[in-house]
Amino acid sequence: MDAHEKLEKSRKRITESIAQNIHLYGLPPSAGRQFGMMFFENRPLTLDDMSAELGMSKTSMSTSIRTLSEAKLVERVWERGVRKDLYEAKDDWYQIFIDMFTVKWRRAVSLHTAAIRKSLNELKDLKRDEGISTELLAEVDSDIEKLEYIREYYNWLDRLIDAFEDQKIFDIVPRNDDMSE
Incomplete structure (x- = not known):
């Protein structure tokens, strides 16, 4: 296993842990996976980015991002020249x-x-x-x-x-x- 695979394995373990425990916040596991994936990204993401990364529909990502946003786990951000909505995970747990x-x-x-x-x-x-x-x-x-x-x-x-x-x-x-x- 190369270094990149080890990094991804480590991230996936944490993301799955978040997905399994996100119910404590009243959210479904899919929202936990989405939050976990966003947490490790060092840039804001569009719904298309998230959909491609997680292999889930854009509609599902939209519903989940709304839930995460209402829970104050993610926020919409603005970036010059980008027309699509961008989101990033809050990092102050x-x-x-x-x-x-x-x-x-x-x-x-x-x-x-x-x-x-x-x-x-x-x-x-x-x-x-x-x-x-x-x-x-x-x-x-x-x-x-x-x-x-x-x-x-x-x-x-x-x-x-x-x-x-x-x-x-x-x-x-x-x-x-x-x-x-």
């Missing part, structure tokens, strides 16, 4: 993780806290109902206690998301831990 983590979890926190707020209001109204039985009142109190607990959890999670967005997380878990391999 820390920021990629932060973007994905914060977008997904911020949405989840928002949905959950809205549901909790609405349910707590309904339960508190129910407690004021004079015709409520003692047994049902005990269940309502128990549910309120549980909802207060998960509201505390989502407040904590919101602060954790802030720590990622503000990059204060790196004060706790540094990017480089000075531990050599």
Whole structure:
């Protein structure tokens, strides 16, 4: 095996690893392969370039690039004299993780806290109902206690998301831990 073949084998191994793990970002393996291939390119690529490299249809590449772009894993770039859209993989994996983590979890926190707020209001109204039985009142109190607990959890999670967005997380878990391999 010559040096070029070894290089390609190494890249293919990493690209397949990305494809197998990209589901953690909610993306299909084909998007992982596309991102992996783009990561090793030292130039922006057109959909035609990607299609030729991966042997996939241009339509498939277009769908995948849109998904990767929405996930903030790739970005469209401009190059003088080139009429076709060009894309390149973002190379700051820390920021990629932060973007994905914060977008997904911020949405989840928002949905959950809205549901909790609405349910707590309904339960508190129910407690004021004079015709409520003692047994049902005990269940309502128990549910309120549980909802207060998960509201505390989502407040904590919101602060954790802030720590990622503000990059204060790196004060706790540094990017480089000075531990050599």
